[in-house]
Amino acid sequence: MNVVFLHGLAGESRDFSEVAALLKGWRVITPAIDYFSGKFVSLPELAGQVAEELPQDLDTAQSLVVGNSLGGMLALALAGRFGRVLLAGAHIRTQSGFVGRGRKMLHTELGRIFHDPSLLTPEQVARYEERWKQFASSRELVRRLKPLKRMLGEFCGSRLYQEHQDRIHLVCGESDSISPVEVCRELQAAYPAMELTVLERCGHAVPLEQPKALADVLNKEWRALAKKCLPLEPSSAKFFSSMVTETV
Structure with missing residues (x-):
């Protein structure tokens, strides 16, 4: 099975490393997305640029795309190309306000992104501090x-929600204060063919906070998609991780 992970504005490709390690037998592709390149005028245009950098042998119709935060909107823009679309802590409708630039505001922002920032490893905190600086x-x-x-x-x-609702799966953290779970429930009610999974003890950073739960959802999606169009078992697929060239 193939899966493409799209990180958000404050994220990076390795945010999905724990999830990827749990997907035995999967081909995992993690593009590095430059949201600040200034080389696009719309999110669909950026999504198209990311798609152009994917491996040419990738059969997207038999693949999953997973987007976290702003990457979720890129995944939605690409919904017509992929077999299944997972919006995992996606930037569906933001509740974000002004964010300052001082160190104190960094810890305020971490409190908004994560269900429990105290569970972050020292390495993860250092990475966020470096990006903040x-x-x-x-x-x-x-x-x-x-x-x-x-x-x-x-x-x-x-x-896009209307047209592709039968292939979209919303994965929401119950404590997400950026795109609240209530918004996900409203969206699923408006487009009932969508699936909705709410993860406990999880905020906006779904891949980092609940990697096993997200991997379990992906394995379930694999089995559903395999019944439709793929005769192979996951164990027969070759696993590797590909870092796609950053969009410029």
Whole structure:
């Protein structure tokens, strides 16, 4: 089975490493996405650029795409190309407000992203601190946030939800304060062919907070998709992880 993981604005490809390690026999593809490149004018255009960098031998119709946070909107934009689409802690409708750039605000933001920031490893905290420092020291990155917010506001997924609801699975953390679970329930009610899974003790960073639960959902999706179009068992597929060239 093939799976493509799309990280969010504050994330990176290795956010999915724990999930990938649990997917025995899977081909795992983790593109590095440059949200600050300035080389696109809409989220669908960025999604198309990411798709162009995927391995040419990848049969997307028999693959899963998983998007976390803003990566979820890229996954939604690519819904017509993939067999199944998992929006895992996706940026469905943000409750985000202004975020300051000081160290104190970093820990405030971690509290909004994670169900329990105290469970983060020292390495994970250090990674977030490093990314925060890079962001805080760059006026250029701060300047590029405005058009990204505009693109997110302009991206109307209602047509895509309607058209592809039978292949979309919403995976929401019960403590997600950025895209609250209530929003996921409203969306699933509006498009009832969607599946909805709510994870306990989980916030917005689903792949980092509940890797096993997400892997279990993916294995379930594999079995469902295999019945439709794939005669192979997961153990017969070759596993490898591919870091796709960053969009420029």
